[in-house]
Amino acid sequence: MSTQTVSPHAGDKRSVLSRALGGSAGRSLGLIIALLALFVIGTITAGDRFASFDNILTIIRFASIIGVISIGMTFVITAGGIDLSVGSVLGLASVVATLSWVQQFATSTNWIVMVIVAIAVGGLAGLINGIVIAYGNVVAFIATLAMLVAARGLAEVLANRTTQIVIEPGFLSAMRGELIGVPILVWIFVVVVAAGWFILNRTTFGRRTVAIGGNLEAARLAGIKVKRHLMYVYILSGLTAGIAAVMMLARTTAGTSTHGTLYELDAIAAVVVGGTLLIGGRGTIMGTVLGVMIFSTLTNVFTQNNLSTSVQNIAKGVIIVAAVMLQQRFANRSKK
Numbered sequence: 001m002s003t004q005t006v007s008p009h010a011g012d013k014r015s016v017l018s019r020a021l022g023g024s025a026g027r028s029l030g031l032i033i034a035l036l037a038l039f040v041i042g043t044i045t046a047g048d049r050f051a052s053f054d055n056i057l058t059i060i061r062f063a064s065i066i067g068v069i070s071i072g073m074t075f076v077i078t079a080g081g082i083d084l085s086v087g088s089v090l091g092l093a094s095v096v097a098t099l100s101w102v103q104q105f106a107t108s109t110n111w112i113v114m115v116i117v118a119i120a121v122g123g124l125a126g127l128i129n130g131i132v133i134a135y136g137n138v139v140a141f142i143a144t145l146a147m148l149v150a151a152r153g154l155a156e157v158l159a160n161r162t163t164q165i166v167i168e169p170g171f172l173s174a175m176r177g178e179l180i181g182v183p184i185l186v187w188i189f190v191v192v193v194a195a196g197w198f199i200l201n202r203t204t205f206g207r208r209t210v211a212i213g214g215n216l217e218a219a220r221l222a223g224i225k226v227k228r229h230l231m232y233v234y235i236l237s238g239l240t241a242g243i244a245a246v247m248m249l250a251r252t253t254a255g256t257s258t259h260g261t262l263y264e265l266d267a268i269a270a271v272v273v274g275g276t277l278l279i280g281g282r283g284t285i286m287g288t289v290l291g292v293m294i295f296s297t298l299t300n301v302f303t304q305n306n307l308s309t310s311v312q313n314i315a316k317g318v319i320i321v322a323a324v325m326l327q328q329r330f331a332n333r334s335k336k
Helices: 016-021 024-046 053-078 086-097 100-108 112-135 140-159 169-175 184-202 204-214 216-221 226-252 263-273 285-304 309-335
Strands: none
Touching: 024 285, 053 086, 053 184, 053 204, 053 226, 053 263, 053 285, 086 112, 086 140, 086 226, 086 263, 100 112, 100 169, 112 140, 112 226, 169 184, 169 226, 184 204, 184 226, 184 285, 204 216, 204 226, 216 226, 263 285, 263 309, 285 309
């Protein structure tokens, strides 16, 4: 009696190449091609100064702050949520970390105090979001919208609508320095990306995040403590906003309530363009990084060619719509 081995793809009439390109590899390849195309366009239109090492570092440095926020946003959207407050939380954290008494305490002890305060503010805001959404059963859109308004208002009150200058020399020398020729801000971005990738792809926390976004009720029946996990996800998003606030202080040497304005939209755009499903259940850290780099490179190309921000925003809108349409196409193809 002969035994036949049935391939798991026996019912799939598509070629191996088609299946590969229809998955995560295909989406990443498309993003890489788009990024390379932007580099070619930038080199042709702006000349050698665009392709210089210094300009590439400028692009990555510009992407780093949004990139860190986008890593936290990737977890939130993968879990089926949304966080509209990250930009305002960044602004609030930058203001609290530069209050005179905080800087004085940092000067008398260690500059790391400012870093801890900023990250703690972000984590606290994320905790509030998580409790309201998970245990208060408030829709994530409404809860984080409320935090967006409240955090920005609190930042304005604390700063008295003024810009607070960073005067702690230890913070400035440490955070504005370089390591083997690469700015510290870029290294922070790299570390956050590596940590985010590991957590999402190699830990139980990451698998539970994907499961909750794919089917919340099924995840609950499988024994996952959904409410608690969602709270943790929003805390993670708040922590990345706090880290981004530290980076913003290093880049601008000032804390103000206007920091982070509309950053939440840039982060969501980068995450969606990167291939994370808006409905949850699928997330990709490397896709998010590529999405951030695409928008950062696009901005640099427009800046190098002295083109208006209005045209740049139109281009961003087209890219976002195209990304969502591709997501729908991939989703429909996977159901066949």
